[in-house]
Amino acid sequence: MSQGVPDFLPEDAHVSPATWGDLREEGRADARTPTTRSDRRGDAPSRGTRGRDPARPRRRGRAEDPPTEGAAAVDAEPDHEDVARQIVLRQLAMAPRSRAQLETKLRQRDCPEDVITRVLDRMTEVGLVDDEAYAAMLVRSQQVTKGLAKRALAHELRKKGIDKDLADAALDEVDPDQERRTARELVDKKLRSMGGLTVEVQTRRLAGMLARKGYGAGTAYSVIRDAIADAPEHLRD
CATH class of the missing domain: 1.10.10 (Arc Repressor Mutant, subunit A)
Structure with missing residues:
Protein backbone atom coordinates (compact mmCIF):
# COMPACT_ATOMS: atom_id res chain seq x y z
CA MET A 1 0.00 0.00 0.00
CA SER A 2 1.27 3.56 -0.83
CA GLN A 3 2.95 5.36 2.00
CA GLY A 4 0.63 7.47 3.94
CA VAL A 5 -2.49 5.95 2.35
CA PRO A 6 -4.81 4.59 5.03
CA ASP A 7 -4.95 0.81 5.13
CA PHE A 8 -8.71 0.81 4.63
CA LEU A 9 -8.32 2.31 1.11
CA PRO A 10 -7.07 0.48 -1.99
CA GLU A 11 -3.58 1.26 -3.11
CA ASP A 12 -4.63 2.95 -6.33
CA ALA A 13 -7.13 5.23 -4.55
CA HIS A 14 -6.51 8.87 -5.40
CA VAL A 15 -6.93 10.69 -2.14
CA SER A 16 -5.29 13.98 -1.43
CA PRO A 17 -2.84 13.92 1.46
CA ALA A 18 -4.81 16.64 3.14
CA THR A 19 -7.74 14.37 3.68
CA TRP A 20 -5.81 11.30 4.83
CA GLY A 21 -5.79 12.37 8.43
CA ASP A 22 -9.51 12.86 8.45
CA LEU A 23 -10.08 9.49 6.82
CA ARG A 24 -7.81 7.76 9.33
CA GLU A 25 -9.73 9.29 12.23
CA GLU A 26 -13.07 8.30 10.70
CA GLY A 27 -11.85 4.75 10.15
CA ARG A 28 -10.69 4.45 13.74
CA ALA A 29 -14.01 5.79 15.03
CA ASP A 30 -15.91 3.25 12.97
CA ALA A 31 -13.76 0.47 14.31
CA ARG A 32 -14.40 1.58 17.88
CA THR A 33 -18.19 1.87 17.45
CA PRO A 34 -19.82 -1.41 18.56
CA THR A 35 -22.26 -2.98 16.16
CA THR A 36 -25.69 -3.99 17.39
CA ARG A 37 -27.42 -7.27 16.71
CA SER A 38 -29.73 -5.60 14.27
CA ASP A 39 -26.75 -3.97 12.52
CA ARG A 40 -25.14 -7.34 12.07
CA ARG A 41 -28.20 -8.95 10.57
CA GLY A 42 -29.20 -5.88 8.60
CA ASP A 43 -32.71 -5.92 7.17
CA ALA A 44 -33.11 -9.68 7.38
CA PRO A 45 -36.77 -10.69 7.61
CA SER A 46 -38.14 -11.46 11.05
CA ARG A 47 -38.63 -15.03 12.16
CA GLY A 48 -42.34 -14.91 11.60
CA THR A 49 -42.10 -13.39 8.09
CA ARG A 50 -38.95 -15.16 6.77
CA GLY A 51 -39.56 -16.59 3.36
CA ARG A 52 -43.03 -14.98 3.03
CA ASP A 53 -44.24 -12.25 0.76
CA PRO A 54 -45.09 -9.32 3.12
CA ALA A 55 -47.89 -8.26 0.79
CA ARG A 56 -49.57 -11.63 1.08
CA PRO A 57 -52.14 -11.73 3.93
CA ARG A 58 -51.32 -14.05 6.80
CA ARG A 59 -53.27 -17.30 6.72
CA ARG A 60 -55.24 -17.83 9.90
CA GLY A 61 -56.17 -21.42 10.61
CA ARG A 62 -57.15 -24.03 8.11
CA ALA A 63 -59.54 -23.24 5.34
CA GLU A 64 -63.02 -24.58 5.90
CA ASP A 65 -63.55 -27.91 4.27
CA PRO A 66 -66.43 -28.14 1.84
CA PRO A 67 -69.59 -29.56 3.45
CA THR A 68 -69.76 -33.31 3.37
CA GLU A 69 -72.78 -35.50 3.01
CA GLY A 70 -72.73 -36.27 6.76
CA ALA A 71 -72.66 -32.59 7.68
CA ALA A 72 -75.62 -31.94 5.44
CA ALA A 73 -77.51 -34.67 7.25
CA VAL A 74 -76.85 -32.98 10.59
CA ASP A 75 -78.38 -29.75 9.31
CA ALA A 76 -81.42 -31.56 7.97
CA GLU A 77 -84.82 -30.81 9.49
CA PRO A 78 -85.49 -32.97 12.58
CA ASP A 79 -88.08 -35.73 12.59
CA HIS A 80 -91.09 -34.06 14.22
CA GLU A 81 -92.70 -37.33 15.22
CA ASP A 82 -89.55 -38.55 16.93
CA VAL A 83 -89.25 -35.25 18.80
CA ALA A 84 -92.88 -35.50 19.91
CA ARG A 85 -92.43 -39.10 21.06
CA GLN A 86 -89.43 -38.15 23.18
CA ILE A 87 -91.37 -35.31 24.81
CA VAL A 88 -94.26 -37.64 25.66
CA LEU A 89 -91.99 -40.32 27.08
CA ARG A 90 -90.18 -37.81 29.29
CA GLN A 91 -93.49 -36.48 30.60
CA LEU A 92 -94.78 -39.96 31.39
CA ALA A 93 -91.52 -40.87 33.10
CA MET A 94 -92.05 -38.02 35.58
CA ALA A 95 -95.70 -38.76 36.42
CA PRO A 96 -98.88 -40.18 34.87
CA ARG A 97 -100.52 -37.77 32.43
CA SER A 98 -103.85 -37.52 30.66
CA ARG A 99 -103.99 -37.19 26.90
CA ALA A 100 -105.13 -33.58 27.24
CA GLN A 101 -102.12 -32.74 29.41
CA LEU A 102 -99.76 -34.27 26.85
CA GLU A 103 -101.46 -32.40 24.01
CA THR A 104 -100.95 -29.14 25.89
CA LYS A 105 -97.27 -29.89 26.46
CA LEU A 106 -96.68 -30.75 22.79
CA ARG A 107 -98.39 -27.57 21.64
CA GLN A 108 -96.18 -25.58 23.98
CA ARG A 109 -93.22 -27.16 22.18
CA ASP A 110 -94.65 -26.08 18.80
CA CYS A 111 -95.35 -29.58 17.53
CA PRO A 112 -97.66 -29.66 14.48
CA GLU A 113 -101.24 -30.71 15.20
CA ASP A 114 -101.15 -33.68 12.83
CA VAL A 115 -97.97 -34.95 14.49
CA ILE A 116 -99.57 -34.60 17.94
CA THR A 117 -102.57 -36.64 16.84
CA ARG A 118 -100.52 -39.42 15.24
CA VAL A 119 -98.09 -39.74 18.15
CA LEU A 120 -100.76 -39.76 20.86
CA ASP A 121 -102.96 -42.17 18.89
CA ARG A 122 -100.03 -44.55 18.70
CA MET A 123 -99.24 -44.10 22.41
CA THR A 124 -102.89 -44.87 23.19
CA GLU A 125 -102.79 -48.03 21.06
CA VAL A 126 -99.83 -49.41 22.99
CA GLY A 127 -101.32 -48.45 26.35
CA LEU A 128 -98.89 -45.71 27.36
CA VAL A 129 -101.70 -43.14 27.28
CA ASP A 130 -104.88 -44.39 28.98
CA ASP A 175 -118.01 -45.64 48.00
CA PRO A 176 -120.41 -43.29 49.91
CA ASP A 177 -119.66 -45.05 53.17
CA GLN A 178 -115.92 -44.66 52.61
CA GLU A 179 -116.46 -41.01 51.78
CA ARG A 180 -118.27 -40.47 55.08
CA ARG A 181 -115.52 -42.29 56.99
CA THR A 182 -112.93 -40.08 55.34
CA ALA A 183 -114.89 -36.97 56.34
CA ARG A 184 -115.04 -38.15 59.94
CA GLU A 185 -111.28 -38.76 60.01
CA LEU A 186 -110.67 -35.23 58.74
CA VAL A 187 -112.97 -33.73 61.36
CA ASP A 188 -111.50 -35.72 64.26
CA LYS A 189 -107.98 -34.68 63.27
CA LYS A 190 -108.95 -31.02 63.00
CA LEU A 191 -110.83 -31.05 66.30
CA ARG A 192 -107.66 -32.00 68.17
CA SER A 193 -106.25 -28.56 67.39
CA MET A 194 -109.44 -26.64 68.26
CA GLY A 195 -109.68 -27.18 71.98
CA GLY A 196 -111.17 -24.35 73.98
CA LEU A 197 -113.29 -22.96 71.13
CA THR A 198 -117.05 -22.84 71.37
CA VAL A 199 -119.16 -25.40 69.57
CA GLU A 200 -120.40 -22.73 67.17
CA VAL A 201 -116.86 -21.74 66.16
CA GLN A 202 -115.76 -25.34 65.81
CA THR A 203 -118.76 -26.17 63.68
CA ARG A 204 -118.24 -23.20 61.37
CA ARG A 205 -114.56 -23.92 60.80
CA LEU A 206 -115.06 -27.65 60.30
CA ALA A 207 -117.88 -27.05 57.83
CA GLY A 208 -115.67 -24.71 55.81
CA MET A 209 -112.87 -27.28 55.73
CA LEU A 210 -115.17 -30.05 54.48
CA ALA A 211 -116.79 -27.78 51.89
CA ARG A 212 -113.36 -27.00 50.38
CA LYS A 213 -112.80 -30.73 50.01
CA GLY A 214 -116.05 -31.22 48.15
CA TYR A 215 -118.38 -32.55 50.83
CA GLY A 216 -122.02 -31.59 50.66
CA ALA A 217 -123.67 -29.67 53.49
CA GLY A 218 -125.82 -32.62 54.59
CA THR A 219 -122.88 -34.98 54.98
CA ALA A 220 -120.66 -32.31 56.49
CA TYR A 221 -123.01 -31.20 59.31
CA SER A 222 -124.00 -34.76 60.13
CA VAL A 223 -120.37 -35.79 60.52
CA ILE A 224 -119.45 -32.64 62.46
CA ARG A 225 -122.36 -33.06 64.89
CA ASP A 226 -121.37 -36.64 65.68
CA ALA A 227 -117.69 -35.76 66.05
CA ILE A 228 -118.32 -32.87 68.43
CA ALA A 229 -120.69 -34.96 70.51
CA ASP A 230 -118.00 -37.63 70.84
CA ALA A 231 -115.22 -35.19 71.67
CA PRO A 232 -113.92 -35.60 75.25
CA GLU A 233 -114.29 -31.92 76.07
CA HIS A 234 -117.99 -32.01 75.22
CA LEU A 235 -118.87 -35.27 76.96
CA ARG A 236 -121.01 -34.79 80.03
CA ASP A 237 -119.81 -36.23 83.30
Whole structure:
Protein backbone atom coordinates (compact mmCIF):
# COMPACT_ATOMS: atom_id res chain seq x y z
CA MET A 1 0.00 0.00 0.00
CA SER A 2 1.27 3.56 -0.83
CA GLN A 3 2.95 5.36 2.00
CA GLY A 4 0.63 7.47 3.94
CA VAL A 5 -2.49 5.95 2.35
CA PRO A 6 -4.81 4.59 5.03
CA ASP A 7 -4.95 0.81 5.13
CA PHE A 8 -8.71 0.81 4.63
CA LEU A 9 -8.32 2.31 1.11
CA PRO A 10 -7.07 0.48 -1.99
CA GLU A 11 -3.58 1.26 -3.11
CA ASP A 12 -4.63 2.95 -6.33
CA ALA A 13 -7.13 5.23 -4.55
CA HIS A 14 -6.51 8.87 -5.40
CA VAL A 15 -6.93 10.69 -2.14
CA SER A 16 -5.29 13.98 -1.43
CA PRO A 17 -2.84 13.92 1.46
CA ALA A 18 -4.81 16.64 3.14
CA THR A 19 -7.74 14.37 3.68
CA TRP A 20 -5.81 11.30 4.83
CA GLY A 21 -5.79 12.37 8.43
CA ASP A 22 -9.51 12.86 8.45
CA LEU A 23 -10.08 9.49 6.82
CA ARG A 24 -7.81 7.76 9.33
CA GLU A 25 -9.73 9.29 12.23
CA GLU A 26 -13.07 8.30 10.70
CA GLY A 27 -11.85 4.75 10.15
CA ARG A 28 -10.69 4.45 13.74
CA ALA A 29 -14.01 5.79 15.03
CA ASP A 30 -15.91 3.25 12.97
CA ALA A 31 -13.76 0.47 14.31
CA ARG A 32 -14.40 1.58 17.88
CA THR A 33 -18.19 1.87 17.45
CA PRO A 34 -19.82 -1.41 18.56
CA THR A 35 -22.26 -2.98 16.16
CA THR A 36 -25.69 -3.99 17.39
CA ARG A 37 -27.42 -7.27 16.71
CA SER A 38 -29.73 -5.60 14.27
CA ASP A 39 -26.75 -3.97 12.52
CA ARG A 40 -25.14 -7.34 12.07
CA ARG A 41 -28.20 -8.95 10.57
CA GLY A 42 -29.20 -5.88 8.60
CA ASP A 43 -32.71 -5.92 7.17
CA ALA A 44 -33.11 -9.68 7.38
CA PRO A 45 -36.77 -10.69 7.61
CA SER A 46 -38.14 -11.46 11.05
CA ARG A 47 -38.63 -15.03 12.16
CA GLY A 48 -42.34 -14.91 11.60
CA THR A 49 -42.10 -13.39 8.09
CA ARG A 50 -38.95 -15.16 6.77
CA GLY A 51 -39.56 -16.59 3.36
CA ARG A 52 -43.03 -14.98 3.03
CA ASP A 53 -44.24 -12.25 0.76
CA PRO A 54 -45.09 -9.32 3.12
CA ALA A 55 -47.89 -8.26 0.79
CA ARG A 56 -49.57 -11.63 1.08
CA PRO A 57 -52.14 -11.73 3.93
CA ARG A 58 -51.32 -14.05 6.80
CA ARG A 59 -53.27 -17.30 6.72
CA ARG A 60 -55.24 -17.83 9.90
CA GLY A 61 -56.17 -21.42 10.61
CA ARG A 62 -57.15 -24.03 8.11
CA ALA A 63 -59.54 -23.24 5.34
CA GLU A 64 -63.02 -24.58 5.90
CA ASP A 65 -63.55 -27.91 4.27
CA PRO A 66 -66.43 -28.14 1.84
CA PRO A 67 -69.59 -29.56 3.45
CA THR A 68 -69.76 -33.31 3.37
CA GLU A 69 -72.78 -35.50 3.01
CA GLY A 70 -72.73 -36.27 6.76
CA ALA A 71 -72.66 -32.59 7.68
CA ALA A 72 -75.62 -31.94 5.44
CA ALA A 73 -77.51 -34.67 7.25
CA VAL A 74 -76.85 -32.98 10.59
CA ASP A 75 -78.38 -29.75 9.31
CA ALA A 76 -81.42 -31.56 7.97
CA GLU A 77 -84.82 -30.81 9.49
CA PRO A 78 -85.49 -32.97 12.58
CA ASP A 79 -88.08 -35.73 12.59
CA HIS A 80 -91.09 -34.06 14.22
CA GLU A 81 -92.70 -37.33 15.22
CA ASP A 82 -89.55 -38.55 16.93
CA VAL A 83 -89.25 -35.25 18.80
CA ALA A 84 -92.88 -35.50 19.91
CA ARG A 85 -92.43 -39.10 21.06
CA GLN A 86 -89.43 -38.15 23.18
CA ILE A 87 -91.37 -35.31 24.81
CA VAL A 88 -94.26 -37.64 25.66
CA LEU A 89 -91.99 -40.32 27.08
CA ARG A 90 -90.18 -37.81 29.29
CA GLN A 91 -93.49 -36.48 30.60
CA LEU A 92 -94.78 -39.96 31.39
CA ALA A 93 -91.52 -40.87 33.10
CA MET A 94 -92.05 -38.02 35.58
CA ALA A 95 -95.70 -38.76 36.42
CA PRO A 96 -98.88 -40.18 34.87
CA ARG A 97 -100.52 -37.77 32.43
CA SER A 98 -103.85 -37.52 30.66
CA ARG A 99 -103.99 -37.19 26.90
CA ALA A 100 -105.13 -33.58 27.24
CA GLN A 101 -102.12 -32.74 29.41
CA LEU A 102 -99.76 -34.27 26.85
CA GLU A 103 -101.46 -32.40 24.01
CA THR A 104 -100.95 -29.14 25.89
CA LYS A 105 -97.27 -29.89 26.46
CA LEU A 106 -96.68 -30.75 22.79
CA ARG A 107 -98.39 -27.57 21.64
CA GLN A 108 -96.18 -25.58 23.98
CA ARG A 109 -93.22 -27.16 22.18
CA ASP A 110 -94.65 -26.08 18.80
CA CYS A 111 -95.35 -29.58 17.53
CA PRO A 112 -97.66 -29.66 14.48
CA GLU A 113 -101.24 -30.71 15.20
CA ASP A 114 -101.15 -33.68 12.83
CA VAL A 115 -97.97 -34.95 14.49
CA ILE A 116 -99.57 -34.60 17.94
CA THR A 117 -102.57 -36.64 16.84
CA ARG A 118 -100.52 -39.42 15.24
CA VAL A 119 -98.09 -39.74 18.15
CA LEU A 120 -100.76 -39.76 20.86
CA ASP A 121 -102.96 -42.17 18.89
CA ARG A 122 -100.03 -44.55 18.70
CA MET A 123 -99.24 -44.10 22.41
CA THR A 124 -102.89 -44.87 23.19
CA GLU A 125 -102.79 -48.03 21.06
CA VAL A 126 -99.83 -49.41 22.99
CA GLY A 127 -101.32 -48.45 26.35
CA LEU A 128 -98.89 -45.71 27.36
CA VAL A 129 -101.70 -43.14 27.28
CA ASP A 130 -104.88 -44.39 28.98
CA ASP A 131 -107.33 -41.77 30.26
CA GLU A 132 -109.63 -44.37 31.81
CA ALA A 133 -106.85 -45.83 33.95
CA TYR A 134 -105.55 -42.34 34.70
CA ALA A 135 -108.95 -41.16 35.95
CA ALA A 136 -109.35 -44.16 38.25
CA MET A 137 -105.82 -43.66 39.63
CA LEU A 138 -106.42 -39.95 40.23
CA VAL A 139 -109.65 -40.57 42.12
CA ARG A 140 -108.04 -43.14 44.41
CA SER A 141 -104.93 -41.09 45.13
CA GLN A 142 -106.82 -37.85 45.80
CA GLN A 143 -109.16 -39.63 48.18
CA VAL A 144 -106.28 -41.09 50.15
CA THR A 145 -103.85 -38.18 50.18
CA LYS A 146 -106.24 -35.22 50.35
CA GLY A 147 -109.54 -36.72 51.51
CA LEU A 148 -111.45 -35.23 48.58
CA ALA A 149 -115.15 -35.98 48.07
CA LYS A 150 -116.85 -36.63 44.71
CA ARG A 151 -117.54 -32.98 43.92
CA ALA A 152 -113.89 -31.99 44.37
CA LEU A 153 -112.73 -35.10 42.52
CA ALA A 154 -114.94 -34.20 39.55
CA HIS A 155 -113.30 -30.78 39.47
CA GLU A 156 -109.83 -32.35 39.46
CA LEU A 157 -110.76 -34.65 36.57
CA ARG A 158 -112.05 -31.70 34.52
CA LYS A 159 -108.81 -29.82 35.16
CA LYS A 160 -106.85 -32.77 33.77
CA GLY A 161 -108.96 -32.82 30.61
CA ILE A 162 -110.65 -36.17 31.27
CA ASP A 163 -113.70 -36.87 29.13
CA LYS A 164 -116.98 -36.55 31.06
CA ASP A 165 -118.04 -40.14 30.46
CA LEU A 166 -114.69 -41.45 31.72
CA ALA A 167 -114.83 -39.09 34.68
CA ASP A 168 -118.33 -40.23 35.61
CA ALA A 169 -117.26 -43.85 35.40
CA ALA A 170 -114.34 -43.21 37.76
CA LEU A 171 -116.53 -41.28 40.22
CA ASP A 172 -119.09 -44.07 40.28
CA GLU A 173 -116.45 -46.18 41.99
CA VAL A 174 -116.41 -43.87 45.02
CA ASP A 175 -118.01 -45.64 48.00
CA PRO A 176 -120.41 -43.29 49.91
CA ASP A 177 -119.66 -45.05 53.17
CA GLN A 178 -115.92 -44.66 52.61
CA GLU A 179 -116.46 -41.01 51.78
CA ARG A 180 -118.27 -40.47 55.08
CA ARG A 181 -115.52 -42.29 56.99
CA THR A 182 -112.93 -40.08 55.34
CA ALA A 183 -114.89 -36.97 56.34
CA ARG A 184 -115.04 -38.15 59.94
CA GLU A 185 -111.28 -38.76 60.01
CA LEU A 186 -110.67 -35.23 58.74
CA VAL A 187 -112.97 -33.73 61.36
CA ASP A 188 -111.50 -35.72 64.26
CA LYS A 189 -107.98 -34.68 63.27
CA LYS A 190 -108.95 -31.02 63.00
CA LEU A 191 -110.83 -31.05 66.30
CA ARG A 192 -107.66 -32.00 68.17
CA SER A 193 -106.25 -28.56 67.39
CA MET A 194 -109.44 -26.64 68.26
CA GLY A 195 -109.68 -27.18 71.98
CA GLY A 196 -111.17 -24.35 73.98
CA LEU A 197 -113.29 -22.96 71.13
CA THR A 198 -117.05 -22.84 71.37
CA VAL A 199 -119.16 -25.40 69.57
CA GLU A 200 -120.40 -22.73 67.17
CA VAL A 201 -116.86 -21.74 66.16
CA GLN A 202 -115.76 -25.34 65.81
CA THR A 203 -118.76 -26.17 63.68
CA ARG A 204 -118.24 -23.20 61.37
CA ARG A 205 -114.56 -23.92 60.80
CA LEU A 206 -115.06 -27.65 60.30
CA ALA A 207 -117.88 -27.05 57.83
CA GLY A 208 -115.67 -24.71 55.81
CA MET A 209 -112.87 -27.28 55.73
CA LEU A 210 -115.17 -30.05 54.48
CA ALA A 211 -116.79 -27.78 51.89
CA ARG A 212 -113.36 -27.00 50.38
CA LYS A 213 -112.80 -30.73 50.01
CA GLY A 214 -116.05 -31.22 48.15
CA TYR A 215 -118.38 -32.55 50.83
CA GLY A 216 -122.02 -31.59 50.66
CA ALA A 217 -123.67 -29.67 53.49
CA GLY A 218 -125.82 -32.62 54.59
CA THR A 219 -122.88 -34.98 54.98
CA ALA A 220 -120.66 -32.31 56.49
CA TYR A 221 -123.01 -31.20 59.31
CA SER A 222 -124.00 -34.76 60.13
CA VAL A 223 -120.37 -35.79 60.52
CA ILE A 224 -119.45 -32.64 62.46
CA ARG A 225 -122.36 -33.06 64.89
CA ASP A 226 -121.37 -36.64 65.68
CA ALA A 227 -117.69 -35.76 66.05
CA ILE A 228 -118.32 -32.87 68.43
CA ALA A 229 -120.69 -34.96 70.51
CA ASP A 230 -118.00 -37.63 70.84
CA ALA A 231 -115.22 -35.19 71.67
CA PRO A 232 -113.92 -35.60 75.25
CA GLU A 233 -114.29 -31.92 76.07
CA HIS A 234 -117.99 -32.01 75.22
CA LEU A 235 -118.87 -35.27 76.96
CA ARG A 236 -121.01 -34.79 80.03
CA ASP A 237 -119.81 -36.23 83.30
